[in-house]
Amino acid sequence: MQTSKINVFLSLVIFCFICGCKNSEHQQAEKPQQPIEKWKKGSVFNADSAYKYIAKQVGFGPRVPNTQNHKNCGNWLVKKLENFGFKTTEQIGEVVAFNSEKLPLRNIIGKINPNSKDRVLLCAHWDTRPFADRDSININQPIMGANDGASGVGVLLEIARIVHLDSLEIGLDIIFFDVEDYGAPSYNSNFVDLNSMNDTWCLGSQYWCYNLDKEYLKPKFGILLDMVGGEDAVFPKEEISRQYSGYHLNKIWKLASYLGYGEYFKKKIAPPLTDDHTYINKLAQIPTLDIIHYDVSPFTNRFDFGRFHHTHQDNLDIIHKPTLKAVGQTLLTYLYNI
Numbered sequence: 001m002q003t004s005k006i007n008v009f010l011s012l013v014i015f016c017f018i019c020g021c022k023n024s025e026h027q028q029a030e031k032p033q034q035p036i037e038k039w040k041k042g043s044v045f046n047a048d049s050a051y052k053y054i055a056k057q058v059g060f061g062p063r064v065p066n067t068q069n070h071k072n073c074g075n076w077l078v079k080k081l082e083n084f085g086f087k088t089t090e091q092i093g094e095v096v097a098f099n100s101e102k103l104p105l106r107n108i109i110g111k112i113n114p115n116s117k118d119r120v121l122l123c124a125h126w127d128t129r130p131f132a133d134r135d136s137i138n139i140n141q142p143i144m145g146a147n148d149g150a151s152g153v154g155v156l157l158e159i160a161r162i163v164h165l166d167s168l169e170i171g172l173d174i175i176f177f178d179v180e181d182y183g184a185p186s187y188n189s190n191f192v193d194l195n196s197m198n199d200t201w202c203l204g205s206q207y208w209c210y211n212l213d214k215e216y217l218k219p220k221f222g223i224l225l226d227m228v229g230g231e232d233a234v235f236p237k238e239e240i241s242r243q244y245s246g247y248h249l250n251k252i253w254k255l256a257s258y259l260g261y262g263e264y265f266k267k268k269i270a271p272p273l274t275d276d277h278t279y280i281n282k283l284a285q286i287p288t289l290d291i292i293h294y295d296v297s298p299f300t301n302r303f304d305f306g307r308f309h310h311t312h313q314d315n316l317d318i319i320h321k322p323t324l325k326a327v328g329q330t331l332l333t334y335l336y337n338i
């Protein structure tokens with residue numbers, strides 16, 4: 001993702017406004033009866049454990065599609081979900097990148113209570129960017145993606161470990177999407193057509209949306225995690241999330257504040273983004289919100305994804321356990337109270 005894509009979404013926002021009534025009616029029907037103050041405290045999210053899962057992924061090296069590191073990490077993720085009692089499948093396919101390169105695709109899908117109609121989707125991307133196009137050095141080298149990729153997956157693996165031990169009553173789908181971060185580089189001047197450039201991101205989730213099984217038990221809503229481990233993370237209320245999944249967005253942000261994580265989950269509203277949730281909302285029609293580090297940069301005065309975004313600084317050094325705790329504990333508490 002990159003900030004220059006914001007304008008592309010004006011038309012989508014208009015679309016969202018048109019569809020907003022339908023979604024909010026749907027969401028009202030799911031409203032929990034209890035006020036937050038009376039919710040169950042739920043299980044304890046272990047940030048040390050989530051950090052280890054992030055370090056393990058980083059230990060494989062950059063997880064760029066079509067590389068051995070990527071294969072090895074994918075194998076490990078499948079095993080972890082299976083070990084946590086998830087019914088795990090892989091969606092294998094092929095997608096074409098911005099540069100016409102054909103890339104193998106591997107979406108990893110785990111389910112708890114697979115036959116329950118009352119289900120939630122949690123997702124993150126597990127691939128990492130093949131270049132460091134926002135760095136000043138070695139821009140053609142892949143990034144480690146400790147935050148951009150591994151952090152979301154690390155938090156979800158820790159949630160998977162806990163729901164395995166502390167039986168969750170609802171159904172849960174965890175999806176690790178592939179090929180999210182292979183979008184056209186910002187230095188490539190060939191991509192003057194913003195619309196065509198835009199859809200070069202999130203190829204794994206797009207593939208998943210376009211190939212949904214007719215029998216698929218659609219989750220009632222979804223939560224996407226992207227860049228949720230940075231030391232100075234700020235999670236705003238992003239516009240696509242607000243429009244499609246405003247009810248859950250507001251509830252989760254309120255819960256985060258109640259749990260003491262208001263410094264991360266800010267009430268500020270951010271412009272719409274292209275991320276996996278954009279396609280899940282638009283194509284799969286599952287109301288899905290994005291918890292993503294996106295804040296006004298002190299350098300440019302524009303919304304941005306943090307100083308380490310798509311650079312070689314995105315390594316384990318910038319992963320901050322209190323941020324992982326804020327996100328993981330909020331999600332876990334929400335899961336046990338809906």
Ligand SMILES: [Zn+2]
Pocket residue numbers: 001129148181310
């Ligand atoms: Zn990225």
